[in-house]
Amino acid sequence: MKPALACAIVPVFCFALGGTLAHAQSAEASPAGFDCAKANTRIEKIVCGNPTLAMLDRETTRVLTLTREDASVSQPNILKDQDNWLKQRNECLSSTDRERCLADSYVGRISALRADSPTARAAKAGISLGPFNAECDNGNASLTVVFVNSKPSYAYVAGRKDAIVLKQALSGSGARYEAQYPKGQARLWNKGNAAQIALPGGRDMSCTMTPAGK
Known part of the structure; x- marks a missing residue:
């Protein structure tokens, strides 16, 4: 079964399908939200080597960028939260189920950023x-x-x-x-x-x- 797109999940509140498909395809074809050619830490190499984690990293970067551009959001708090999240994410390296731990961590961060930022919620692209x-x-x-x-x-x-x-x-x-x-x-x-x-x-x-x- 193919993963449900936004319109299939909650069609009543669907945004433009064309933009959703375009970004999803781009995220799939591209590496993570950072340059995988320059990946030098263990966590970066794990993310770049896993298509799902790379997509989640890319989406986290997209939503974080929008949040950093949102004047209604406390930027010092966002930076502090991001630092704390990175430490928590990296602790997944010692997890017995590393892939699930990392995926859960990314999904949680995306959710927190969307909750914090009207700009991130209003954007008509992303996954x-x-x-x-x-x-x-x-x-x-x-x-x-x-x-x-x-x-x-x-x-x-x-x-x-x-x-x-x-x-x-x-x-x-x-x-x-x-x-x-x-x-x-x-x-x-x-x-x-x-x-x-x-x-x-x-x-x-x-x-x-x-x-x-x-």
Whole structure:
């Protein structure tokens, strides 16, 4: 199954498909958000050698650049957050599941930057979309969701206390994402603005997704 593009994931809030396809193809054909010919650290070589991580790195660089150009964002805070994130990302080198750790780290950073910057959210290019507010079980639960349409695609789901990253899985209809956590499986299925979301070890909740405030 091909990774869902933004219009397939949340068609109600779709941006121009032509621009999305053009950037996705460019990201796939190009290396990471830095010059892979000059990669000299272990983490840089790992990212450049993995097409998915290279796409995620490229998207992180794109969204970070837009955020750095956003006058409404505290630039000292962004620089501090970026330094902290780089340290956290590099700790994945010692992870027993290095690829998942790195992918989760990139998806989390993309989601944080999109949440911080109206300029990043408004840009009509790239492979990320959101955040969306997900009101679940008639307003009894509120979550935030960001989609990253790399290959494979990912969904970032954040609640009041915790955040999880889900990886795209096969689905007969709509888009489905799954991940296993110590407390149990987590999953998200959505079609249009309707979604079913289960946090780790929890039950499926019926949710309605709407764009977060700009």
